[in-house]
Amino acid sequence: MPPPTTTTYTSEKDVRAMDIGHIQDEMIRELMLYIAGADFQSTFEAFFLKHALRFSDDDEHKLEYTDLFMQFQDLFEDFMKQFYDKHSITEAEFGKRCRSAVKNDQKASEYLEVVLASMDYQAFFNLMKFMRRRAKAEPKPAAKRKISSSSTKESEGDEKRVDEVDEEATGDEGKAFFQDDDDDESAKESKRK
Numbered sequence: 001m002p003p004p005t006t007t008t009y010t011s012e013k014d015v016r017a018m019d020i021g022h023i024q025d026e027m028i029r030e031l032m033l034y035i036a037g038a039d040f041q042s043t044f045e046a047f048f049l050k051h052a053l054r055f056s057d058d059d060e061h062k063l064e065y066t067d068l069f070m071q072f073q074d075l076f077e078d079f080m081k082q083f084y085d086k087h088s089i090t091e092a093e094f095g096k097r098c099r100s101a102v103k104n105d106q107k108a109s110e111y112l113e114v115v116l117a118s119m120d121y122q123a124f125f126n127l128m129k130f131m132r133r134r135a136k137a138e139p140k141p142a143a144k145r146k147i148s149s150s151s152t153k154e155s156e157g158d159e160k161r162v163d164e165v166d167e168e169a170t171g172d173e174g175k176a177f178f179q180d181d182d183d184d185e186s187a188k189e190s191k192r193k
Contacts, residue, residue, distance in 0.1 A: 020111070024100045048131040
């Protein structure tokens with residue numbers, strides 16, 4: 001699933017809540033906004049929820065998990081390439097800026113640590129196990145079922161689908177790829193108002 005071609009950053013209120021204004025490097029601030037944006041969050045959330053039920057609560061690491069981790073990394077890299085292109089910067093140049101920010105800017109360092117940790121297999125594995133519990137708890141979409149047509153074509157085996165549901169997760173299934181659970185609660189609270 002390629003990343004969207006347009007980027008939707010979070011609202012000004014969300015930016016203030018993220019407390020990224022103290023990050024010295026403007027491009028690192030842009031990265032944090034990009035990651036918190038709806039396109040990034042919904043794409044990764046859909047990925048997690050789509051694959052989470054493949055994970056078990058066992059500590060065993062199946063080969064399938066490694067394959068999913070590689071898909072996750074590819075998806076993340078696609079988003080990052082889009083970010084690099086938008087800012088006319090190479091991956092190497094951006095890496096240099098990140099290393100500098102980690103050394104010289106405590107707030108940037110904190111955010112970048114979270115981003116880098118997310119690219120670790122063990123962190124991915126733990127997140128997928130967490131998302132598995134969430135995916136099991138969410139209401140299931142209407143089941144697909146086949147009904148036969150009442151026309152003469154019925155004998156020819158023609159069937160039509162009822163209650164078609166898209167296999168991909170869509171919308172606002174859950175935020176917080178890089179956000180705390182507290183952020184999720186505040187989002188629910190603001191929706192109630």
